[in-house]
Every structure is written in structure tokens, then in C-alpha cells.
Amino acid sequence: MLPGALESTYERYKHDTAVLSSWLVQTAKRYGYPTPLEVTSGAPKAKSARLKGKARKQMNKTAGGRVNTATSGKRRYEYILAIKDFVPLAEFIATVNRPKPVSIPPRITTTLSRVIRVRKSFSTMLEKEGSAVDVDSDVKHSYFVGILEKVRDVLKPLFGALDLSEMYETVPDTSVNPFSELEVYEPSEAFLNAPDVDITTPDYVPEPEDTMEDAYFAFCALFQDVLSLRSRISRLWNGYKSGSIHLAAVSVAANTTINLVRQMEEDIAPLINKHGGFLRFIHLYFAATCITLGKDYKKTERPSDDINLDTYDIADHCMFSAWQCLDAFRRAHAPGHFQAYNGQFGEYDQSLDSAQLSNRMKYQQDKAALLEILGDITVVALVFKANPCEDEFTRGVRLMLEAGEVPFWVAFAAQIFLDTLRCLQGSNALRPFEEMKVWNSTIADSINTVMAFHREAKLRVKNWPPSNDAILKQLIGVCDFWVDDPIGALKQRRSMPFKPFLFLHRHAMFCGLWIHYVRTTFHESGTIFTMAWGTTLYTGHLYHAMRREALLEAARWDDMELLLALQGANAFFVGGPPRDVERDFKNYCLCMGYSAANWVPPSRQKKGQRPPLASTAGPRSLKTQADVSMRFMQLLGTEQGGGMTTEDVKLILAASQWTETREGDQIVMEKESSTPKPSASSKRKDELKKEEATPAEFVLKLALALQAEVAEVSFDYFSMHITCWSMLESIRKALDGKLRELFAPDYLEDASQLPFVVGYIFMAAARKEVWPGVDPLDLMRMAVPPVMRVIERRGHSIRDKLEKVGIAHVMEGGDDDDETC
Structure with a gap:
């Protein structure tokens, strides 16, 4: 089911009717309603949404796979109100005049009008298709709508001079959408500014309706959300084509959209299945649309045509x-065998401009593209069991073949695939594949380099035993997985026709998901590696002190500046960047894990010596970042099923600090903090908006949140470690004689203590040890030349690599000046 923080159109309709029911009951009771209500118990609010027994088996079959049970938080209503009680409740409320007549909140009047308007349109929609409508269903529908109209008429004198026409907006007409009257619940400014209704958790819901018309309404509500999601993803892909948003952000958003449709399908599947299943309603929707637009959907130009191509x-x-196309592929599939496309519809040509093609050519290109990719998807779905990154289209094909029918959400996944192909034609067709190759090789090269660096220098620390290298080797294996085209190799072994790398050449969304997976894994392993070695953190301390003391002149370590900006000052320093050498030493010790109690003034210390106190927080280290990206890395595995929780949704809504604006044909990303702060009166409404969202709003927020984290997951911590280790080793060599003279011949016991060199420099600068004729900053000044040499040689390499692959980065200048390009 859809996570509770997201609301589909159908769920909002149900909530509207619950608000009306609860307002009628609560208002009437408040004024002494004398007649007992005919109510029954609804779904207990604490009851699990998990289906059991036959219901769960049926849902598995219909949805094409396992039911997602990790999405608790849906609205539950405690009581079911009989429809026959609506009018008596309204009539009683209308008679109240002590101490004055009841004031109808604007939101109630708007909600009532909207529900009536939405439901009244569906009898005529069904009639357009020409199919026989069940008489009992129609009577029950008319009865309920008549009840709602009667309630409105009874309460109308209490509405005052409210102009209902401005309280809501409807879906704009489109050339091929006869269901444009279906309300999508986009509130107007008047609605948002109206006084709140004191029904935060409605307890009453009308008795359930399960007629054919109710099922059709639920399907059309789902389809309205699907159209909105499809449009959102198309705009995001256009943003990628124009260079305003990164491939991984768009791909994860598109993949998540498919999963959201899957969960919305689960929400209404019991009602739809009772009246013939989704296949019947897809046919009904298509036929009704054709008839509305004056097209004969049964007519074909050639006997071999699947559809009237005038209706393409x-x-x-x-x-x-x-x-x-999916259903034809499913029917032709034989378990244990892979299909090879026979070329019946020609070959898909990525260089063609679909807008310039005839309907027949468009249709043939669509079928060729799908049938070619479905053969390769079947290999990935059924053979590559260890695939760490399964996209929803591939998952859907696997579950479709297992279930023996085409779920609605899998058809949506196939449509998103086709939409993406049309967007990325010509010179953009292979961009995703090329970007995927670049990231695979970049990450593999970085890890191979750091392992070779340690091997040649024979470096090993206690916090990173040899067994940990298996993590890095596994990531290298993942990066190299697609190098030799495993799908083509398998087909070649089975003497099947194949096109090299077809799966990756065509499936842009998968390429982006793979980039996201390897990049987030790279980030996670890189930060863990950095925590274990510690070199980067303490080198950053020394660089900060040198810059503050003006010892580096104009030299700037761009890679360290970038890392400081990405991780934030609090990750490097306790209590903010130190302002003098005394605080440099204190901060260093705190980060090493010594308590701040060690700096209690001597007058307040107990007599005698005491050993240094350890901090309960332990040593400080840099952290794994990009919470949203890391969470969606976890959802990509084959066994995960992509199921989000309500907490996941709230994480994205809270983390997404970016908004999308348009400047001509370009999409511009702006940080929300750069816009004027909201007034106190609007603050609460803004907070509520962040807690809930429509699916389309959520997908945009997700894409923007991922976009904002691209630099965080792309930073090369392994390369940074090599630079920092090389810098500390150069400093140690330059200061070795002086450190032996001032401290002890064995000032470092082994290589793992190399960061102690920074501590000795700070100890001298802070006068923790005083030597005749030695200036406190002498050691720091002696360290400047090796630092300058390393900065000149390696200090910009990470930034340069990121710029080459188009990664936005944040440079020094404070939060208010941060820019994402």
C-alpha cells in the first residue's frame, strides 16, 4: 500500500467523504442530536494493514508479486456511518439557532461540492463506451449522489455568500482525455487560506460502496495519478537531456514512480478484481476515450494490425x-527459455525522430523497442540472481511471468520505458550508457589505486584489517560486472541472435540506477575507510590552522575546501573551527577521543596529577552523508521489492531543500532557504505541506533531494586519503629530526600513529611544551613547504574529476553562499 504520508486521488476522495461524515456527526452531537445513529465498527486504527490467507494470495497474483507490508500509516476510520443518516443529521444541524445558527466552515462546503461534482460524472462516462451498466449499481450510485445533493440543499442557507467556484480547481482539458472532469484535488489559494476545520482525525466514514461504477471511479482516479506521474517523469527526463539534473536523480525518481503506481494498484485491487480486473478497465478506458473523440477503436486498416492506427x-x-505488447510477450514465454525477437516489426532505430514518423512507424518502433528489450530483461530477471540493483521494469517482467498476467503497474513501467526512449533520441541515446561506463571505471580505478598504494607502502592499521579489503574488492567486481556484456555473452553461448550491450544502450533508467548504486556504495565504503585510517580529518585540522595563521599565502587546497564544505565544520571540529592555536590543540585532542574535562582550569582541578580523561563520545570521525541517497541504495536490491515506509517519505520531504522553477525551456534548481522566509501565519501550513504530498509532488521532491546530494556521494574519499597520507608522510620526513630532538626518538611507534604528527605540531604551538629558543609556530612553519608541494601536485585532482563528469560542487563561503551549479 502507498505510504501514509502520500495521498492518491482516490485516498483523498475517501478522506473527503470521511471528513463530511465526521463533521455531520460531530456537529450534530455537539448540539444535542437526539436520535441514535446506525453505525458499525470500521477498521480499528491500530490494526495491521497486512493481508492474510486467501486475500494475500489473491493480491500476490494480481499485483504480480509480493504485497508490500512496510508502508503502515494509512488513514483508518473507527466507525461506518449509514448513508441514510446523512440527511437527518444535516436537517438537524440546519435547525440549530441557539445561541446562533451553525457556521459551515468553507472547507466543508468546498469538500461537499467537490465530492458531488466528481461522482456525478461517471454514469455518463460509462455510457460513452456503450456497455450495459448494471441497473442495481446505477441505482445505488444515484441514491448516494442524491443523498449528498440533499445534504447540500439542506445546509445551503448556512453557506452564506461563499463563492464555491473559486474554492477548487479542476484538471485542464486535454485532447485525448475524456476524464478531465475527474478532480485531482489541487487546492486554490482561497481554499488554502480558508479557516481550518476542527477534524484532524475523522472517525466516521460512509458505508463502503463496491459497485461497478465505484470500481470505475477508483480506476479513473488511479489513472489520473498515473498521468500526473508520467508527465512529471517526462519533464525530469527533459531536464536530464538539457543538463539541468543528473541521470541518477532522474532514474531513481522514475523507478520510484513505478513502485508508487504498484502500491496504488494494491490499494484498489480488491475493488477492481471484484468487477473483472484491471484488464477490463484498461479496455474500457481506451474504448471510452476513442468513442469520445469520434474514433472507431475496432476498425483496422490491415488484417494484421493490432489496433486502429488512427487511434495511436x-x-x-x-x-x-x-x-x-507485454501480454503478447507473456503468452509466448516458455519457462526456462529466452525469447529472441524475430524482427517482425523491424528494428528500433534510436536515430529517428518519433515526432516526424507516421502512426504506423511509431507503433512499429514501439513494439520493436519493447520486444527487443524484453528478451534482454528476461535474462537479467531470471539469470542474474545476484544482481544488486534491480529496476522496477525488470522486477515487473519477472513477476509478470511468474503470475501469468500483466499487472497495471508493469504496463506503466513499459510506458515509462517508451517515453524515455522518445526523449533521449539521436545524440542523447547513448549518453546514459557512456556515463555509466565512466562511473564504473572511475570508481574501480580509485579503489585499485588506494589498494596498490597500501600494498606498495606495506601500510596496515588495526582499524582496517586485511579482511576489510574484501569490501573494496567486491565493489570493484560490481563496477566490472557489465564490462564484457554478460547478456550478449549468454545469448552467444546459446546461439541466439543479440545486439551488443542492447540492454544498457536502451535502458537509460537502469544505467542511472546503477550509477546511483555504485556511487552510494563508493561513498559508504569511502567514509568507513576514512574513519578507520583517520588521516583525512587531522590533515584538515592542520590545513585550517595554517590558513588561519596566513602561512600558506595564496595557496588553496581545493579538494579539502570541498570536503570541508560537504561534511560541514561540525564534522571536522568540536564547537566550530578553532580561532587560535590553543583551541587547535584542544580540538585535536577532543577529536582523538579525550574529554573536554581535561581543560578544566588548574584552580578547579584536584590536587596532584591525573591521567587524561577519555570522552564518552569516543574519537570523532567523518560521517556517511546523503541520507536520501543511502536509503534508496538499500531499496534497489532484488529482495527489497522497492517498498518505502512512511518514514522514508517523511525523510525525503524533510530533506528536499530545493525547488524547481522554469526559465523559458530551462529548469532551474533553487534552494528553498534562498527564498523569503514565510510569515508566522503561514508557517504552520508550510509545515503541514512538508508532512504530506501527492505522489507527483513527492517524486519531484525526491529527484531534487537526490540532485542536492550528488556531490556528497561522488566525492572520492580514497583519493583524498592518499593525498592526506602522502602529505603527513612528507611532513614527518621534513620534521623528523626536530621531532626526535624535541620529543623522543620513538615519537611514533608505527605507521598507524602518523596523524600524531599533527598533535605534536599543535602541542608546540599551544605551548604545552616549551623549549628555549624555539618559537611555538616553528614546527608549523617547517611543515609549510611539504604541504605546499602536495597541494600543488594533488590538491585539485578530485575537484577536476568531478567537474569533468558534470558534478556540481559546493565551495567555501558559508551556508548562505553555497551554490549548486
């Missing part, structure tokens, strides 16, 4: 062609 745009709009 309608079929594409309704995802009818994608569903047909």
Missing part, C-alpha cells in the same frame, strides 16, 4: 499498446 495517440495515452 489514444492508445499511447491509455498505455494500451504497452499492455498489448
Whole structure:
């Protein structure tokens, strides 16, 4: 089911009716309603949403796989109100005049009008298709709508002079959407500014309706959300094509969109299955759309045509062609065998501009593209069991073949695939594949380099035993997985026709997901590696002190500046960047794990010597960042099923600090903090907006949150470690004689203590040890030449690599001046 923090159109409709029911009951009771209500117990609020027994088996079959049970938090209503009680409650409220007539909140009047308007349109929609509508269903529908209209008429004298026409907005008409009257619940400014209704958790819901018309309404509500999501993903892919958003951010958002449709399908599947299943409603939707636009959907130009090609745009709009192709592939599939496309519809040509093609060519290109990729997807889905990154399209094909039918969400996944192909034609067609190759090789090279660096220098520390190298070797293996085209190799072994790298050449979303997976894994392993060695943190301390003391002149260590900006000052320093050498030493010790109690003034210390006190927090280290990116890395595994929780949704809504604006054809990302702060009166509404979102709003927020984290997950901690270790080793060599003279011949016992060199420099600068004729900053000054040499040689390499692959980065200048390009 859809996570509780997200609301589909159908769920919002149900909530609207619950608000109306609860307001009628609560208001009538407040004024002494004398008649007992005919109510029954609804779903207990604490009850699990997990299906059991036959219901769970049916849902598994219908949805094409396991039911997601990790999405608790849906609204539950405690009581079911009989529809026949609506009018008596309204009539009683209308008679109240002590101490004055009841004031109807604007949101209630808006909600009532919206529910009536939405539901009244569906009898005519069904009639357009020409199918026989069940009489009992129609009577029950008319009865409920008549009840709502009667309630509105009874309460109308209490509405005052409220202009209902401005309290809501409807879906704009489109050329191929006969269901444009279906309300999507986009509130107007008047609605947002209206006084709140004191029904935060409605307890009453109307008795359930399960007629054919109710099922059709639920399907159309789902489809309205699907159209909105499809449009959102198309705009994001256009943003990628124009260079305003990164491939991984768009791909994760698109993949998540498919999963959201899957969960929305689960929410209404019991009602839809009772009336023939999703296949019936897809046909109904397609036929109704054709009839509305004056098209004969049964007519074909050639006997071999699957559809009337004059209806190509309608079929594409309704995802009818994608569903047909999937169903044909499913019926032809034989367990244990892989299909090879026979070329019946020609070959998909990525260089063609689909906008310039005839409907017949468009249809043939669509079928060729799907049938070619489905053969490769089947290999990935059924053979590559250890695939750490399974996209929803591939997962859907696997579950479709297991279930023996095409779930609605898998047809949506196929449609998203086709939409993406059309967007990335011509010179953009292979961009995702090329970017994937670059990231695989970049990450593998970085890890191979650091392992070779340690091997040649024979470096080993207690915190990073040899067994930990297996983590790095595994990541190298992941990066190298696609180098030799394993799909093509398997087909070649089985003497099957194949096109090299077709899966990756065509499946842009998978390329982006793979980049996201390897990059987040690279980030996670890199920060863990950095924590174990500690070199980067303490080298950053020394660099800060040298810059503050003006010892480096104009030299700037761009890579360290970037890391300081990404991790933040609090990750490097306790209590902010030190302002003098005394605080340098104190901060160093605190980060090493010694308590601040060691700096209690001598007058307050107990008599006698005491050993240094350890901090309860332990040593400080840099942290794994990018919470949103890391969470979605975990959701990509084959066994995860992509199921998000309500907590995941709230994480994204809270983390997404970026908004999308348009400047002509360009999409511009702006940080929310750069916009004027909201007034106190609007603060609460803004907070509520962040706690809930429509699916389309959520997908945009997710893409922008991932975009904002790209620099964090792309920073090369392994390369930074080599630079920092090389710098400390150069400093040690330059200061070795002086350190032996001032401290002890064995001032370092082994290589793992190399960061202690920074501590000795700070100890001297802070006068913790005083030597005749030695200036406190002498050791720091002696360290300047080796620092300058390393900065000149390696200090910009990470920044340069990121710029080459188009990664935005944040440079020094404080939070208010941070920029993402």
C-alpha cells in the first residue's frame, strides 16, 4: 500500500467523504442530536494493514508479486456511518439557532461540492463506451449522489455568500482525455487560506460502496495519478537531456514512480478484481476515450494490425499498446527459455525522430523497442540472481511471468520505458550508457589505486584489517560486472541472435540506477575507510590552522575546501573551527577521543596529577552523508521489492531543500532557504505541506533531494586519503629530526600513529611544551613547504574529476553562499 504520508486521488476522495461524515456527526452531537445513529465498527486504527490467507494470495497474483507490508500509516476510520443518516443529521444541524445558527466552515462546503461534482460524472462516462451498466449499481450510485445533493440543499442557507467556484480547481482539458472532469484535488489559494476545520482525525466514514461504477471511479482516479506521474517523469527526463539534473536523480525518481503506481494498484485491487480486473478497465478506458473523440477503436486498416492506427495517440495515452505488447510477450514465454525477437516489426532505430514518423512507424518502433528489450530483461530477471540493483521494469517482467498476467503497474513501467526512449533520441541515446561506463571505471580505478598504494607502502592499521579489503574488492567486481556484456555473452553461448550491450544502450533508467548504486556504495565504503585510517580529518585540522595563521599565502587546497564544505565544520571540529592555536590543540585532542574535562582550569582541578580523561563520545570521525541517497541504495536490491515506509517519505520531504522553477525551456534548481522566509501565519501550513504530498509532488521532491546530494556521494574519499597520507608522510620526513630532538626518538611507534604528527605540531604551538629558543609556530612553519608541494601536485585532482563528469560542487563561503551549479 502507498505510504501514509502520500495521498492518491482516490485516498483523498475517501478522506473527503470521511471528513463530511465526521463533521455531520460531530456537529450534530455537539448540539444535542437526539436520535441514535446506525453505525458499525470500521477498521480499528491500530490494526495491521497486512493481508492474510486467501486475500494475500489473491493480491500476490494480481499485483504480480509480493504485497508490500512496510508502508503502515494509512488513514483508518473507527466507525461506518449509514448513508441514510446523512440527511437527518444535516436537517438537524440546519435547525440549530441557539445561541446562533451553525457556521459551515468553507472547507466543508468546498469538500461537499467537490465530492458531488466528481461522482456525478461517471454514469455518463460509462455510457460513452456503450456497455450495459448494471441497473442495481446505477441505482445505488444515484441514491448516494442524491443523498449528498440533499445534504447540500439542506445546509445551503448556512453557506452564506461563499463563492464555491473559486474554492477548487479542476484538471485542464486535454485532447485525448475524456476524464478531465475527474478532480485531482489541487487546492486554490482561497481554499488554502480558508479557516481550518476542527477534524484532524475523522472517525466516521460512509458505508463502503463496491459497485461497478465505484470500481470505475477508483480506476479513473488511479489513472489520473498515473498521468500526473508520467508527465512529471517526462519533464525530469527533459531536464536530464538539457543538463539541468543528473541521470541518477532522474532514474531513481522514475523507478520510484513505478513502485508508487504498484502500491496504488494494491490499494484498489480488491475493488477492481471484484468487477473483472484491471484488464477490463484498461479496455474500457481506451474504448471510452476513442468513442469520445469520434474514433472507431475496432476498425483496422490491415488484417494484421493490432489496433486502429488512427487511434495511436489514444492508445499511447491509455498505455494500451504497452499492455498489448507485454501480454503478447507473456503468452509466448516458455519457462526456462529466452525469447529472441524475430524482427517482425523491424528494428528500433534510436536515430529517428518519433515526432516526424507516421502512426504506423511509431507503433512499429514501439513494439520493436519493447520486444527487443524484453528478451534482454528476461535474462537479467531470471539469470542474474545476484544482481544488486534491480529496476522496477525488470522486477515487473519477472513477476509478470511468474503470475501469468500483466499487472497495471508493469504496463506503466513499459510506458515509462517508451517515453524515455522518445526523449533521449539521436545524440542523447547513448549518453546514459557512456556515463555509466565512466562511473564504473572511475570508481574501480580509485579503489585499485588506494589498494596498490597500501600494498606498495606495506601500510596496515588495526582499524582496517586485511579482511576489510574484501569490501573494496567486491565493489570493484560490481563496477566490472557489465564490462564484457554478460547478456550478449549468454545469448552467444546459446546461439541466439543479440545486439551488443542492447540492454544498457536502451535502458537509460537502469544505467542511472546503477550509477546511483555504485556511487552510494563508493561513498559508504569511502567514509568507513576514512574513519578507520583517520588521516583525512587531522590533515584538515592542520590545513585550517595554517590558513588561519596566513602561512600558506595564496595557496588553496581545493579538494579539502570541498570536503570541508560537504561534511560541514561540525564534522571536522568540536564547537566550530578553532580561532587560535590553543583551541587547535584542544580540538585535536577532543577529536582523538579525550574529554573536554581535561581543560578544566588548574584552580578547579584536584590536587596532584591525573591521567587524561577519555570522552564518552569516543574519537570523532567523518560521517556517511546523503541520507536520501543511502536509503534508496538499500531499496534497489532484488529482495527489497522497492517498498518505502512512511518514514522514508517523511525523510525525503524533510530533506528536499530545493525547488524547481522554469526559465523559458530551462529548469532551474533553487534552494528553498534562498527564498523569503514565510510569515508566522503561514508557517504552520508550510509545515503541514512538508508532512504530506501527492505522489507527483513527492517524486519531484525526491529527484531534487537526490540532485542536492550528488556531490556528497561522488566525492572520492580514497583519493583524498592518499593525498592526506602522502602529505603527513612528507611532513614527518621534513620534521623528523626536530621531532626526535624535541620529543623522543620513538615519537611514533608505527605507521598507524602518523596523524600524531599533527598533535605534536599543535602541542608546540599551544605551548604545552616549551623549549628555549624555539618559537611555538616553528614546527608549523617547517611543515609549510611539504604541504605546499602536495597541494600543488594533488590538491585539485578530485575537484577536476568531478567537474569533468558534470558534478556540481559546493565551495567555501558559508551556508548562505553555497551554490549548486
